[in-house]
Amino acid sequence: MKIPLLRALPLLLLVLYACPFSAAGADTLTLSIGDAVQMAVEQNLGLQVATYTPAIAETGIRKARAIYDPLFTSLLDHQGSNLNAAPESSLVDKRRLFNFNTSISQLLPSGATASASFTNLWFEDTLGFRSAPGVPTARYAQPQLTLSFSQPLLQGLGREVTERGITTADDATDSAFADWTQQALNTAAVARNQYLVLVKARESLTTQQASLDLAREVQSQNEARVSAGVLAAYQLQDSRLGVFQAQKNLLDAERAERDAADQLRTTLHLRAGTVIVTMPPPFVPSEASESDALRTATLRRPDIVKARVAVHTAEFNEKVSRNLALPSLALKGSGGVTGFDKNYGDAFDDMGSAKYPNWSVGLSFSVPIGNNSARADVAANRLIASQARAQLAAIEESATLEVLTALRALASAQEQIGVTEQGVTAAEVRMDSYLKRQQLGLATTKDVLDVSASLTLARQNYTAARADYQTAFTNLWKATGELLDRQGIRIKGNAIASRTRKETP
Incomplete structure (x- = not known):
């Protein structure tokens, strides 16, 4: 142009x-x-x-993802006591207790919690007869390995509720x-x-x-x-x-x-x-x-x-609040093996052979009468x-x-x-x-x-x-x-x- x-x-x-x-x-x-x-x-x-x-x-x-960080706990405990075996008795009951317990637990996306724990108990009791010749001292070791879980069936069930944070x-x-x-x-x-x-x-x-x-x-x-x-x-x-x-x-x-x-x-x-x-x-x-x-x-x-x-946040909170208004019903179970003997080595052998197993399974149920707080939360989140x-x-x-x-x-x-x-x-x-x-x-x-x-x-x-x-x-x-x-x-x-x-x- x-x-x-x-x-x-x-x-x-x-x-x-x-x-x-x-x-x-x-x-x-x-x-x-x-x-x-x-x-x-x-x-x-x-x-x-x-x-x-x-x-x-x-x-x-x-920070919110930290809910999936495994939780490790440990307890080292030594207790002792000297008690009279009977009133006005000169005999003394000497007790010694040693505990070394560890556990690790993990939250799962379904809302379940799985854990593994190990307890190591050593106990000694003179029964007041330590000075009497020929009378043995009561002593034993009791190690135990347990696997347990708890799975919500109503309130807290599912990834959405677990990961709400x-x-x-x-x-x-x-x-x-x-x-x-x-x-x-x-x-x-x-x-x-x-x-x-x-x-x-x-x-x-x-x-x-x-x-x-x-x-x-x-x-x-x-x-x-x-x-x-x-x-x-x-x-x-x-x-x-x-x-x-x-x-x-x-x-x-x-x-x-x-x-x-x-x-x-x-x-x-x-x-x-x-x-x-x-x-x-x-x-x-x-x-x-x-x-x-x-x-x-x-x-x-x-x-x-x-x-x-x-x-999205409001609708998500409404959905979660409806779940949290449900009764609390959880399936719980555990299983483990225990060792029991005077000596640590024999006690661990018992545990390894599963000579003394233990288990449990059950349901846990709870609900507030009226449940007004949870219902109010649902109504507020709906609005x-x-x-x-x-x-x-x-x-x-x-x-x-x-x-x-x-x-x-x-x-x-x-x-x-x-x-x-x-x-x-x-x-x-x-x-x-x-x-x-x-x-x-x-x-x-x-x-x-x-x-x-x-x-x-x-x-x-x-x-x-x-x-x-x-x-x-x-x-x-x-x-x-x-x-x-x-x-x-x-x-x-x-x-x-x-x-x-x-x-x-």
Whole structure:
């Protein structure tokens, strides 16, 4: 497409405006819009603080999984006593008891507990006759190995109930990451829009510079024509006023450009004075469809994800509370072998030969009369689940409206680009016409300056339309929750948690 000279002038001036900054060395930073968003997400201090929350929540998962850590216990006990064998008797009953017991227990996903225990009992009793010759001392060793289990049959039965702490901690981590993602989306959207504001301000600055150059050219031509006697001197005042007005507009544009640059530097946490060289994003026709955008929003929006997690947690808690309201019924059993002899070696031989087996099996049942506490928990969790589902529906409804509004804004902004571009073309043709008419004496200086102001406005409208088009993309991608992906920022929740833990001393 051929670009008229007057329309290409603002772009040329923008390049000339940015190029001197490239010589600034270390204080110059060339950034695309994607680079700016990436830097904002990486450097934002509030986001760095929020990064620790998913990491903290992730440690809750590891803590909850500790229910499957085997439990090892050990007891070493030595007891002794000296007692009178009878009242007013001189005989003393000396007893010595030595215990060394160990056990290990393991929780199973079904809710059952399995354990293995070993008891090693050694006992000695003089029976008060130690001093009597020929009377043996009572002594024996009794080692015992027992395997036991307890399986809930009603309350506490099943993996879901057993791992309820793990599930809740996992949901809490997902919720924390959704919060982080929402904050990252907000940060990315702010950075992207501020970048576009700076691009718009610089293009407006070049437009105002072009308007001032034109006003000065008209002033110069008027001075020459007044000197030649072909133009009334009063028209010099009109052209001079036009120069002053263009200078004022240029000063306003310079101030707006500096304000926008300072704001972007602050958002990116850059050192004061750092020159940011911007690259206006190219125009890419929108191919967004309503169905795809709504489907993406349902899957990707952090507020919907968090609400869906809340529904899952609430429904899970309701299901678990119904189980915990059941009576407690457990199948219990155990089996083992025992050794019994005066000597340790013979006692262990007895145990190894299973000469003295023992076993048990039975049912244990208990239930609170009325069970009001558990029933109240079920009712409360049922209400919480209903509330969470209603909240999810409300958020999805709001998200749908936001996405549809963003789609309409994007379509309108794309059409505005075409309309304002045609407006620039018409204003440039009109400007050329009035410049020629002025040379022929068919148009006054004021007419030319009015037409120049219209051209400047048309160019600014075109600049604003292109910036608004990019801003509409920002709003749409934020509404669908895909802004981070669109800007090449892909960080998973477990990566955030792991990275933060590693950075923690």
